[in-house]
Amino acid sequence: MKGIIRVSIFILLLVGVLIFVNTKVPAQHVPWRTLNPEAPLGFATKTQLLRLALGPSDTCMTMARTTDRLHSVPAEPRNSHSVCGWDVARFVDGTDTLTLSPGEVSMQCPLSIGSYIWLGEIERLALEHFESPLVKIHHMGTYSCRRQVGNGSGRWSEHAFSNAWDIAGFELADGQLITLRNDWKKGTKAEKKFLRDVRDSACKIFRVVLSPDYNAAHYDHFHVDMGVSGTCR
Numbered sequence: 001m002k003g004i005i006r007v008s009i010f011i012l013l014l015v016g017v018l019i020f021v022n023t024k025v026p027a028q029h030v031p032w033r034t035l036n037p038e039a040p041l042g043f044a045t046k047t048q049l050l051r052l053a054l055g056p057s058d059t060c061m062t063m064a065r066t067t068d069r070l071h072s073v074p075a076e077p078r079n080s081h082s083v084c085g086w087d088v089a090r091f092v093d094g095t096d097t098l099t100l101s102p103g104e105v106s107m108q109c110p111l112s113i114g115s116y117i118w119l120g121e122i123e124r125l126a127l128e129h130f131e132s133p134l135v136k137i138h139h140m141g142t143y144s145c146r147r148q149v150g151n152g153s154g155r156w157s158e159h160a161f162s163n164a165w166d167i168a169g170f171e172l173a174d175g176q177l178i179t180l181r182n183d184w185k186k187g188t189k190a191e192k193k194f195l196r197d198v199r200d201s202a203c204k205i206f207r208v209v210l211s212p213d214y215n216a217a218h219y220d221h222f223h224v225d226m227g228v229s230g231t232c233r
Helices: 002-024 045-054 057-066 109-130 189-203
Strands: 070-075 089-095 099-101 105-108 134-141 164-172 177-179 208-210 222-225
Touching (some): 045 109, 070 109, 089 099, 089 109, 105 109, 109 164, 109 189, 109 222, 177 189
Parallel strands (some): 099 134
Antiparallel strands (some): 070 089, 089 105, 164 177, 164 222
């Protein structure tokens, strides 16, 4: 009888905890809640985004379509004679407040949602560090039918599937341009801190984040992707 009572008490406590978490804890901190791309970063944002990536593609495409500030449209499937390409993706050209240079990029849908969340964090960090809004992202593109190693060896890169994005710099409304090439090591204290905070925020969203700290090949850009491995460097 005592055992039954203990189990009953435990179940009641567990139910109480779950009710409290579901009603009082912000959704971005609860792994089993649905991702809200407009919410601030939370402890569970990365897990929620991974669940979105593993779920039906229609769920993600609906989220992207109904996220009003994200400027994107569905991309026609691209199936080449090699393994490269995509079945479901979007063309992204920025947000209500940001443009991309040199222009739009193709992204697997979960990458587009993760990038939208990240861009919001970068906007916040730009205001925090420089008191000037972020207006433009300078990038090196997403899709490239190639392998990970420059000599054509190794596993296929996530770029081969438009599941990775390379970012080179950030332009502010006051005209300031902060680039990894010039400012990761030689920038002002504020510029270097901003770039590292941008990298750290990406690590809370994407599966893989590579910065100049990773290797010499990334001295001038951040690489972010939604691949199967997990790296933040």
